[in-house]
């Protein structure tokens with residue numbers, strides 16, 4: 488939006504300071520935040536468009552650090568029966584049968600749902616490239632992580648050539664949009680070979696700013712595979728890729744460390760079974776961990792070691808994962824589920840996992856995730872009770888909120904506004 492716009496609200500949570508500003512304003516110009524403060528300090532002129540948001544908490548838009556929009560059609564489709572590998576195999580079969588139109592519709596609905604529940608930036612893992620094309624035409628800010636799933640492929644070189652061709656086609660076929668970037672997501676440490684990881688290492692040296700994400704240490708099956716070299720994962724690998732070699736008596740993280748691959752990784756998704764040494768390595772390599780509470784509870788995974796992660800200095804953020812293992816793409820619901828499991832974590836810290844810490848995790852901590860002069864104007868508004876002005880109570884109100892946001896803005900462009908007066 489060209490020109491200046493000023494927002495007034497009952498509360499402004501900048502995420503830079505732990506306390507909200509009461510009776511606040513945010514002045515925005517050309518998609519960026521110009522000034523913030525108390526209402527009485529706002530300089531108003533006739534040329535500035537003015538929006539009154541009354542009993543609203545304005546805060547930074549949410550950042551969903553892990554999602555698969557293309558899997559929306561898999562909601563309630565494959566039942567989890569206690570074996571994670573079998574579930575993954577069934578999901579793979581359903582995905583291969585899905586038409587482009589089905590996947591297309593899933594992505595469109597996912598984008599709408601994300602916007603409705605306050606997400607303004609999404610890290611979306613894409614296996615078909617469809618989400619990249621659709622996100623380019625949507626207002627959401629996004630990083631699309633193209634997924635590498637090599638298991639069952641005859642040759643790593645051949646797979647990499649095919650993957651690169653697909654990548655070039657997808658990227659060149661789309662119009663340019665600076666709000667969409669791309670990165671890579673090797674699926675898991677056991678569904679890609681060490682050869683592909685070596686190739687990716689060289690590729691990432693040439694493309695320094697690529698975000699790299701990977702599902703790691705998600706299930707008991709994965710933990711047992713790296714510990715003992717047995718189980719359903721081992722059976723599948725010996726059938727499909729008997730030439731692949733993996734060490735025993737280790738963990739996924741320690742295996743990647745031995746390959747020298749941890750410095751390439753930005754987001755480690757899940758890490759439900761990480762031990763002290765794993766979190767120490769994650770912290771040392773400045774990797775952020777994405778916890779997905781809804782998906783975690785769906786699979787009844789071992790309890791996510793939040794305290795262990797934080798004590799090691801690891802940045803933890805929150806993602807929704809896909810609707811194949813979750814009921815909603817709302818980060819409100821994810822924060823609420825997290826709070827139920829970890830009631831001693833403060834509301835501010837929970838909100839940080841979808842705003843300031845999430846922005847840091849994706850390398851955008853200096854432009855996103857906080858409401859500060861110079862930052863991009865990605866802002867949402869949540870209706871709050873006016874009697875409730877103790878910060879902790881206000882934050883709990885936000886975390887327990889379950890409806891659509893009443894206001895949303897991405898880079899200064901209004902996406903959603905409800906019951907507000909503009910004059």
Ligand SMILES: [Zn+2]
Pocket residue numbers: 553554555612702756808809
């Ligand atoms: Zn995932």
